[in-house]
């Protein structure tokens with residue numbers, strides 16, 4: 001992988017957990033020298049063994065960039081200490097909340113010329129270095145939250161970090177950032193927790209029916225409660241307003257349900273339609289507009305290289321497949337490959353594959 005210029009080296013990642021170790025892996029993969037430090041030294045060692053950098057101490061005078069990837073509560077203290085310990089290094093952090101840590105640093109009178117906060121909008125419900133992924137940030141948004149005291153070279157160093165991790169840079173004021181993540185990250189996490197929490201009271205024989213729907217809605221609720229308690233607490237003021245708006249939606253749902261029970265399904269249909277409209281507003285890949293995928297299922301004979309032939313046929317036709325899943329028929333010696341393609345090209349794909357001799361089932 002080619003090195004992108006201007007990430008000041010060596011880089012020191014403080015907090016070698018899921019995000020820190022992923023930053024280390026991405027930078028190491030891009031050819032940069034990375035050192036790792038963690039309050040739990042075993043985390044730094046595990047991250048190093050996974051290719052995130054070196055767990056050996058670094059000469060403080062040489063450090064070019066410090067990436068602080070610790071939980072939100074200790075974050076400002078760790079940033080302040082890093083500015084003292086590494087006198088020529090630029091410092092950033094990847095914390096999920098941006099206003100409170102900045103306020104804490106400003107209140108402590110820290111000189112912030114060498115610090116600017118940032119936040120990669122990529123993560124996982126898993127914690128610790130074992131969840132590290134060098135491609136975590138690939139084509140994901142990474143928010144840079146500038147403040148008036150940040151020196152231009154500091155901003156440039158963090159821009160270079162984002163580029164080296166192959167993410168897409170977005171600039172936002174810290175307050176604006178916290179308002180946005182309250183809506184697109186923190187509130188969704190709380191709502192997932194509401195649904196998942198209610199599952200603790202569902203009998204096991206009912207849970208046995210769980211399909212993909214409930215898994216999709218609850219996955220993020222599996223995140224580390226110790227981390228999320230800190231994220232939510234540090235953005236609690238903004239979230240209070242979001243919860244009030246949600247309560248209003250909830251009340252509308254109650255009324256719509258009562259009306260539906262009385263044979264008047266109009267407002268329930270409108271409520272559901274609004275939900276669907278919301279899903280369509282979420283940007284698609286590469287930050288582009290939402291794209292509606294259409295699914296088709298191809299029967300794959302249990303024969304040598306059947307999958308290879310299918311992908312050759314798809315590739316020869318110049319078609320782009322967005323996602324695939326494979327299921328095996330329990331009774332016949334065939335498998336079923338589900339292909340997600342752009343809705344508008346589905347008829348073309350069906351026609352081409354049928355012509356090439358494949359048995360294609362469509363949902364219609």
Ligand SMILES: NC(=O)c1ccc[n+]([C@@H]2O[C@H](COP(=O)([O-])OP(=O)(O)OC[C@H]3O[C@@H](n4cnc5c(N)ncnc54)[C@H](O)[C@@H]3O)[C@@H](O)[C@H]2O)c1
Nearest residue numbers: 015017018019039043069070071072095096123124127128
């Ligand atoms: N989890 C996500 O999806 C996600 C995504 C983007 C940003 N973030 C942010 O990234 C940061 C790290 O989150 P994570 O998911 O990697 O958590 P994690 O629990 O996987 O890792 C945190 C690491 O920090 C270490 N640590 C804690 N206090 C420390 C201290 N004072 N000094 C040095 N090391 C310390 C822990 O031992 C742990 O290894 C948080 O601020 C979080 O808000 C998380």
Ligand SMILES: O=C(O)C(=O)C[C@]1(C(=O)O)C=C[C@@H](O)C=C1
Nearest residue numbers: 096120121122123124125185220
């Ligand atoms: O994918 C997940 O598991 C996440 O929750 C990642 C997620 C998000 O809400 O998108 C969570 C918190 C972070 O601050 C950034 C990213």
